[in-house]
Structures are given as C-alpha cells and as structure tokens.
Amino acid sequence: MNRPRRDPRAERAAHLTVGEGPRPRYDRTRRATGSGRPRRDPRAEREAQRVGGGVRLRYDLSQVGRPMGEAVTAAPRAAPVAEAPKTVVVETPAFLVAVVPDAPGGRLSGHDRQVIGAARALAGREGAVAVIVDGDCEGLGAAGADRVLRLEPAEGYDPGGRAARVEAALTALDARHALFPESLDGGDCARRVAVSLGEALFTNAEVVAAKGLVRPARGRRVEQSLAPPRLATVAADAVAEYGGPPREARALPFEGSAPVDTAKGIVSATRIPADPATVPLSLAEFVVSAGNGLTDLDTFRQVAAALHATPGASRVLCDAGLMPRHSQVGASGTVLAATCYFALGISGAPQHLQGVAGCEHVVAVNTDLHAAMIERAGLAVVQDAQAVMPALLRRLAEEAEQATVGGTS
Known part of the structure; x- marks a missing residue:
C-alpha cells in the first residue's frame, strides 16, 4: 500500500497569512488541503471551558479534549429533583396474607416491620398483605401493607377479647396465611387464636419464603421446615424489612371491629413503667448519652430526667x-437496641458507632459538621451541646406548663 508523500512547503503555503508586515505569519488552526490535522489552540480551548463571570476563574474540565470549534460553555446545572416513589396498588389480589402486629402506641416496632416483610415474601x-391493627397506626403503607383492617x-x-376480634377479622378476610410477631403480646395472641380455631401454630420461624418456613429446634442443632401454614409467628431480627416502594394501605370495612362485652378472666391489669434512671442500657428504649464535648454533667442529668x-x-x-462504667455505650460497653439514641457532644468513634448500630433513630448534637456521629444521625444539630441543653430544658418546661394549663381548663 502506497501513501502519498507529504509536501511541507505546499501545506505551509495553503495556510492563510494573518496580518501584514515584512515577516510572514500563518493561521495554523486552519486545516490544510490534503493530509495533516489541525493544530490545537490551548488558549482558545481554555477560554471555551470558562464558566461564569465572577472574580475567581472557574472552568468546566469536562470540555477537555474537544477539538477546536466544538468546545462549548457549560450551562448552569440545575439541582437534581428527587422524584417521589410511585405507590404500588394491587386491585384484585389472588389471596391475602394477614399480619397482626403489636404496634405499641400506634406505631410499628422494628419487629412488626419484619413480620410485614415476611408477609410480603409469602x-x-x-397476593396482598392485610394488616390488622387496633385503632390508628402510622407508616403501614411504607412498611408494605396493601390493605388495612x-x-x-x-x-x-x-x-382474650383482642384474640376474639382478631379471629373474627381473619375469618372475614379469609386470609390464606396469618403471621404474628413472636413477642410477649403477639405470641400470646397467636396461641389464643390457634386454640380457638383449632389449627396448628408454627412458632418462631426464622426463614419465611413462598416454598416454606424454617425454625431451629433441639437447641439449634437441627432445623424444622414446613410448607407455609395458615398460622405462624416470626422471630425477631430474622427476616428483613420490606424495602420496596410504598404500598396502597387501603382501608377495609369490618363490622365486627367493636369490642364485645364478655366475661374477662383478668379483673384488672396495669402496666407499671420502669424508672428510666435504673433501667439497664441493653433494655432501654430511649437513651441520652454525654460525650467529651460536655462539661456540665449536672445539666445533662436534668435533660435526661x-x-x-x-x-x-x-x-x-x-x-x-x-x-459510671455501666453507662458506657459502645462495643467495649453496652450494645444498644433502643428506639431512639440522643448523643450530646459525641464525635462517634468506630467502637461507639458499633454500640448504636441497632438503634432505630439517632439524634446528634455536635459542633463538627463532618463528625461520624453527625453522619450516622437521622437528625443532626450542628451546635455546641452546652448551649443546646439549656434551650432544650426551657422548651420542655414550656410544653409541660402548657399541658398543665390545658388540663386544668
């Protein structure tokens, strides 16, 4: 294969002269006729990459490498707009999987959300997941509920009365499966319903799938598996929560929702809350911790109280x-399973973050915006904790006074 030989003199003469004067000058950015490639003009490319007109020069380096004539000035970039996830709607489900959560205080616990995640797997x-709750409960759609009764x-x-109403609801729904949390109240309700219906109950399931349920037995030396039964309880921290888009959570009418006056086996029962100051950290629901950024520990104890x-x-x-040593939070102290953790002046060492990994909500107050605890927190206040504590005490006192005035009026 023969290639034509270059003629530098002809290529040079093909360029147009620039300006006038005794010394010839040429425009080397023009492509010569025949072989050869245009010569880059770094100054022109750099000028084309310039963004904005401020005092400080800024350049869009994504334009590097463009040939001459194609470099463009970057348009101002708009902030990305997060689109709301679409709600999943199941109009005509083939069958229903019922879930009876504990929902203490009208909100789902972590164990309840895990049971709903197991129901979604079934x-x-x-199919569709129908949640049976007492009264109002928040966050059912985000947890994976298609129907709410x-x-x-x-x-x-x-x-006993609650178990009777749950039994009536299961009969009205004609649910193929019904799942309960293996907890103090959930396990008791599941066993009462199973006895009343005369059906077997598969307890403490740790694996829930459409093919079957699995639970440990004989001191966890063996595993027992069974095709998905109608009634089952799910162990805590065994099944993942539902992580998909929100579901519809459509309300279902039910005529037998009102409690029926029947003879009660329990005359009276009262829940006595434990003193938060004496509750072990491993059992506490709400923990407020002090870090090295605090110097006024008396005010900290007032905030905790x-x-x-x-x-x-x-x-x-x-x-x-x-x-005291028993109040230490972290891998070398106590690993928490609290619903809320409030960190005051704690930067967040790796061992400390391991201790709060199981907390559902984390609130942090720290002066360092880039502290590890600030990144871990769902709600962060970038401020000195010494200034936040008195303001928090004043706000709590105002709310207590308003509640007192409202109650007396």
Missing part, C-alpha cells in the same frame, strides 16, 4: 470517672 406478586381498641388489658430517658456516656467520660 404474598409475592399475586382497623379494630376498635378495647379499654384496659383484655388479651426531663426526657424520661436512660443516661449513657462515651468511653472517654467513663475512663475519666465522670460517669
């Missing part, structure tokens, strides 16, 4: 003897 694409809550502690929370501390304060 329902698949053709609300029962009128009974006055006082009446586990006003919030009805269990006091905790970082390892630095415990090593210094400012807080």
Whole structure:
C-alpha cells in the first residue's frame, strides 16, 4: 500500500497569512488541503471551558479534549429533583396474607416491620398483605401493607377479647396465611387464636419464603421446615424489612371491629413503667448519652430526667470517672437496641458507632459538621451541646406548663 508523500512547503503555503508586515505569519488552526490535522489552540480551548463571570476563574474540565470549534460553555446545572416513589396498588389480589402486629402506641416496632416483610415474601406478586391493627397506626403503607383492617381498641388489658376480634377479622378476610410477631403480646395472641380455631401454630420461624418456613429446634442443632401454614409467628431480627416502594394501605370495612362485652378472666391489669434512671442500657428504649464535648454533667442529668430517658456516656467520660462504667455505650460497653439514641457532644468513634448500630433513630448534637456521629444521625444539630441543653430544658418546661394549663381548663 502506497501513501502519498507529504509536501511541507505546499501545506505551509495553503495556510492563510494573518496580518501584514515584512515577516510572514500563518493561521495554523486552519486545516490544510490534503493530509495533516489541525493544530490545537490551548488558549482558545481554555477560554471555551470558562464558566461564569465572577472574580475567581472557574472552568468546566469536562470540555477537555474537544477539538477546536466544538468546545462549548457549560450551562448552569440545575439541582437534581428527587422524584417521589410511585405507590404500588394491587386491585384484585389472588389471596391475602394477614399480619397482626403489636404496634405499641400506634406505631410499628422494628419487629412488626419484619413480620410485614415476611408477609410480603409469602404474598409475592399475586397476593396482598392485610394488616390488622387496633385503632390508628402510622407508616403501614411504607412498611408494605396493601390493605388495612382497623379494630376498635378495647379499654384496659383484655388479651382474650383482642384474640376474639382478631379471629373474627381473619375469618372475614379469609386470609390464606396469618403471621404474628413472636413477642410477649403477639405470641400470646397467636396461641389464643390457634386454640380457638383449632389449627396448628408454627412458632418462631426464622426463614419465611413462598416454598416454606424454617425454625431451629433441639437447641439449634437441627432445623424444622414446613410448607407455609395458615398460622405462624416470626422471630425477631430474622427476616428483613420490606424495602420496596410504598404500598396502597387501603382501608377495609369490618363490622365486627367493636369490642364485645364478655366475661374477662383478668379483673384488672396495669402496666407499671420502669424508672428510666435504673433501667439497664441493653433494655432501654430511649437513651441520652454525654460525650467529651460536655462539661456540665449536672445539666445533662436534668435533660435526661426531663426526657424520661436512660443516661449513657462515651468511653472517654467513663475512663475519666465522670460517669459510671455501666453507662458506657459502645462495643467495649453496652450494645444498644433502643428506639431512639440522643448523643450530646459525641464525635462517634468506630467502637461507639458499633454500640448504636441497632438503634432505630439517632439524634446528634455536635459542633463538627463532618463528625461520624453527625453522619450516622437521622437528625443532626450542628451546635455546641452546652448551649443546646439549656434551650432544650426551657422548651420542655414550656410544653409541660402548657399541658398543665390545658388540663386544668
């Protein structure tokens, strides 16, 4: 293969001269006729990459490497707009999988959401998940509920009456499966319903799938598996929560939702809350911890008492003897399973973050915006904790005064 030989003199003469004068000047950015490629003009490319007209020069480096004549000035970039996830609607499900959560205080616990996630695994694409709750409950659609059947809550502690209403709801729904949390109240309700219906109950399931359920037996030396039964309880921290888009959570009418006056086996029962100051950290629901960023521990104890929370501390304060050793939070102290963790002046060492990994909500107050605890928190306040504590106490006092005035009026 023969290639034509270059003629540098002809290529040079093909360029147009620029300007006038005794010394010839040429425009080397023009492509010559025949072989050869245009010569780059770094100054022109750099000028084309310039963004904005401020005092400080800024350039869009994504334009690097463009040939001459194609470099463009970057348009101002708009902030990305997060689109709301679409709600999944199941109009005509082939069958229903019922879930009876504990829902203490009208909100789902972590165990309840895991049971709903197990029900979603049983329902698949053709079925729907129906949640049976007492009264109002928030977050059912986001947890994976397609249908919601609300029962009128009974006055006082009446586990037998609640089991009877749940049994009537299951009969009305004609659910293929019904799942309960293996908890103190959920397990009791599941066993009462199973006895009343005369059906077997598969308890403490740790694996839930459409093919079957699996649970440990004989001291966890063997496993027992069974095709999905109608009634089953799900162990805590065994099944993942539902992580897909929100579901419809359509309300279902039910005529037998009102409690029926029947003879109660329990005359009276009252729940006595434990003193938060004496509750072990491993059992506490709300923990307020102090870190090395706090110096006024008396105000910290007032905040913990006003919030009805269990006091905790970082390892630095415990090593210094400012807080008792049993209040240390972290991998070398106590690993928490609290619903809410409030960190005041804690930067967030790796061992401390391991101790709060199981907490559902984390609130942090710290002056360092880039602290690890700030990144871990769902709600962060970038401020000195010494200034936040008095303001929080004043706000709590105002709310208590308003509640007192409202109650007396």
